[in-house]
Amino acid sequence: MxxxxxxxxxxxxxxxxxxxxxxxxxxxxxxxxxxxxxxxxxxxxxxxxxxxxxxxxxxxxxxxxxxxxxxxxxxxxxxxxxxxxxxxxxxxxxxxxxxxxxCLDGADVSEPSATQCRALGEMLATLHRAGDTFTLKMKNPRGPRWWSQAAQTLYARLPDSDAAMLRAEIQLQDSHRFDHLPSGVIHADLFKDNVLMKGEAIAGFIDFYYACNDVLLYDVAIALNDWARKADGTIDDTLARALLDGYRKVRPLTAEEEQNWPVMLRAGALRFWVSRLLDLHFPPAGELTFTKDPAVFRQLIVDYSRRTDFWL
Amino acid sequence: MxxxxxxxxxxxxxxxxxxxxxxxxxxxxxxxxxxxxxxxxxxxxxxxxxxxxxxxxxxxxxxxxxxxxxxxxxxxxxxxxxxxxxxxxxxxxxxxxxxxxxCLDGADVSEPSATQCRALGEMLATLHRAGDTFTLKMKNPRGPRWWSQAAQTLYARLPDSDAAMLRAEIQLQDSHRFDHLPSGVIHADLFKDNVLMKGEAIAGFIDFYYACNDVLLYDVAIALNDWARKADGTIDDTLARALLDGYRKVRPLTAEEEQNWPVMLRAGALRFWVSRLLDLHFPPAGELTFTKDPAVFRQLIVDYSRRTDFWL
Structure with missing residues (x-):
């Protein structure tokens, strides 16, 4: 409510x-x-x-x-x-x-088709291109500095194995710098429930209140981590490939973006693993939060750490 | 075509x-x-x-x-x-x-209902209010100076009675000054074929390429002269009243506007009588113009000159 x-x-x-x-x-x-x-x-x-x-x-x-x-x-x-x-x-x-x-027509989908994922990728790239001429700026409040600080408050609450994994994952991200990758306006929260579909077409992206200026590829990773994730928590190759294909048709990735893509997928997962852990262990007072399961993002990181094919 | x-x-x-x-x-x-x-x-x-x-x-x-x-x-x-x-x-x-x-949904109507006329008046007043904060300016190229000059080229082509009436009508308008009336952005061509309706609601105004800055009441007159005009060329009281009521609900008329309203209706008719006479006697070279009948506006002026009730 x-x-x-x-x-x-x-x-x-x-x-x-x-x-x-x-x-x-x-x-x-x-x-x-x-x-x-x-x-x-x-x-x-x-x-x-x-x-x-x-x-x-x-x-x-x-x-x-x-x-x-x-x-x-x-x-x-x-x-x-x-x-x-x-x-x-x-x-x-x-x-x-x-x-x-x-008010837009359309409704969100819980199990998107490959065609819908392709349309999503295409519209996301369109957003990134149209953002080029937007002049206001907003820093991403949910970046590496934020998750490092948040993790400090979380370690004591987590089982040892989770704390160790979180620490290692933050170290992995710290060892990569994305500053040189193409950046611009990102939605930063393009989960399935923030997109209205009308059949196979995108009726509209909604809920722009996490939007900010950051690395474009980070936005692709966040979207793919939700849109292509199956009920069992692993990524569906067909959906992932469709989303990426749709995206690259409108905005091809640079060689450096392709090189950083596997680590970026993990950055997108880390960001939501951390925020969901915070919601679980430090629920905001007075808010009726639907606590969402942090574990799906931990599992996704494990999945990515074992994967060799990232659909490029 | x-x-x-x-x-x-x-x-x-x-x-x-x-x-x-x-x-x-x-x-x-x-x-x-x-x-x-x-x-x-x-x-x-x-x-x-x-x-x-x-x-x-x-x-x-x-x-x-x-x-x-x-x-x-x-x-x-x-x-x-x-x-x-x-x-x-x-x-x-x-x-x-x-x-x-x-692209807007909807279609134009040839015989609007009173409800549609009311919606039209309401949306026109809305346009006038929203135009308040628009900063670009455009003079009206179809004002008193234009119709006076155009009339000079027309007199020789018109039957004597029409020429005399045109001359008298321009003199009547010259004897009234509207500079002190509320002005702003006007559509200036809000005929039935420039409005898309969806049922009783306005789906959209189209064809803004005569829009300019001028007296707001002139826009109301132009719209009413088309929307409330019956097939026999006279004005339907019910439609006229509905349009005016819809307009005034959103932007009430000032006392000075009410006072100038009957002459303004004739100004709106004169503008299109003159432009249609020009199209008839001096058809633009190479253009496939649908020549529209100028006589309906002459008749409207006659009708207005005999009327005493202007639906205020």
Whole structure:
């Protein structure tokens, strides 16, 4: 359940008077997402998604909202923020920073086909290319420095074997530098539940609130680790190959990217292994988090450490 | 038939490589519109409208394209131009300035209902409000100076009674000044064939290439003169009232606007009476113009000169 802040029809009607969107017809809470409050808002002009930010502050929103605006202007399938009559993309509602974005058709898939993985790869590369002309910048708050610090708080809580493996994995990543690889705007959280599909086509990427500037290949690794992962926790070769093929058709990888690809896949797995371990051992107070299993990412790292074919 | 410039699949494929829109799937000429060449373009990412400008030059396009971009960002239903990988909204294709915009669902209506007229008025007021924060400017090339000059070339071609009426009508307009009325961005050509409807709702305004900065009320008059005009050439009171009510719900008229409203309706009629007379007596060389009947606007002026109720 993700409605932390209740919005009344009256409060929303008053707020909507600042927009050129006609009159409020319907308001319905959305029971997905764990960080923010989301509503479907229907007006006489159409259907929108209202987000009230429970953690991000108003001054932190421009990067994400302008990015979505920029990407949709370039044809990348994603929600487009709607500007109010004074040209702002966000303002306060019920005490929280709030924005309206266009509502996309489509639904997320739990078992994507190879065609869907190919489309995903293609759209991700499209996002990376369209990001080239986006001028705002945001550091990745979930990089090597973050996972090294997080690991320090985790070691004491983990079984010895897991702690040893985490330590070794962080050392492995420390011994590789990715600074020279192509970088730009990345989604950084392109799991299956952040993509709406309409049949075999991408209806839209959603939830851009982890987006940042970082190495592009890291984004490919994060996406592949979720999209091509089978129920048994291992990677499906056909899905992985389809995703990579789709990506490379739009943005071919450099020789250096290909060389770093196996370690990058492990970096993508490490990032989520660590964040899920944190959620498990240090659950955020007051939040109704769906605790997701950290073990799938540990298993993925083991899988990668034994693999020789990385679908290139 | 409005395909003046032929675009091959190969030429379009090369041009689309500069966009983040996936691969070309289909290309189909659109047989509507009389000024530019239009195609439906389907790519792996979606459906778009390609316009090749036959008269406007590349440096003249930013006002129109940025305006559509601005309006759609504010929730006004209209096509959104797609930016290429270097962030341009238009570039040359087959020797013509060309742009891609999103494709809207819906179709134009020839006999609108009162509900549709109300929705039209509401969306037009929305456009006027959203135009407040648009910073580019464009003079109206079809204003009093233009119709006075055009009339000089027409008098000799017209039957005496028509020439006398045209002269009197221009004098009437000259005796009124609208400079003090609220002004801003206007569409300036919001006839029924420039609006796509989806049931009772506005799917989108199209064809913004007469848009300019002028008196807002002039735009309302132009729209009403087409939307509320019956087959017999007179205005339907119910449709006119619905359109005005829809408009005023979003942007109430000032006392001065109400006072000038009857003359403004005649200004809107005069503008199209003159342009249609020009098309009839001086058809543009080489263009396959559908010559539209000027007499409907002369008749409308007669109708207005006898009327006392203007639905306020």
């Amino acid at each position: 993700s409605v932390y802040t209740s919005v009344t029809k009256q409060a929303l009607t008053d707020w909507l008077a600042g927009y050129a969107l006609g009159e409020l017809v319907d308001l319905k809470g959305i029971a997905a997402g764990i960080t923010n409050t989301n509503y479907f808002v229907t007006t006489t002009h159409g259907r929108y998604v209202l987000t009230l930010f429970e953690a991000l502050q108003l001054h932190e929103l421009p990067y994400y909202l302008q990015l979505m605006s920029h990407l949709s202007r370039h044809g990348v399938a994603c929600p487009a923020p709607v500007a109010d009559n004074t040209d702002r993309l966000a303002s306060m509602l019920c005490g929280k920073p709030a924005c309206l974005v266009t | 409005s395909v003046y410039t032929s675009v091959t699949k190969q030429a379009l494929t090369d041009w689309l490589a500069g966009y983040a829109l996936g691969e070309l799937v289909d290309l189909k000429g659109i047989a509507a519109g009389i000024t530019n060449t239009n195609y439906f373009v389907t790519t792996t990412h979606g459906r778009y409208v390609l316009t090749l400008f036959e008269a406007l030059q590349l440096h003249e396009l930013p006002y129109y394209l940025q305006l559509m971009s601005h309006l759609s960002r504010h929730g006004v239903a209209c096509p959104a131009p797609v930016a290429d990988n270097t962030d341009r909204l238009a570039s040359m294709l087959c020797g013509k300035p060309a742009c891609l915009v999103t």
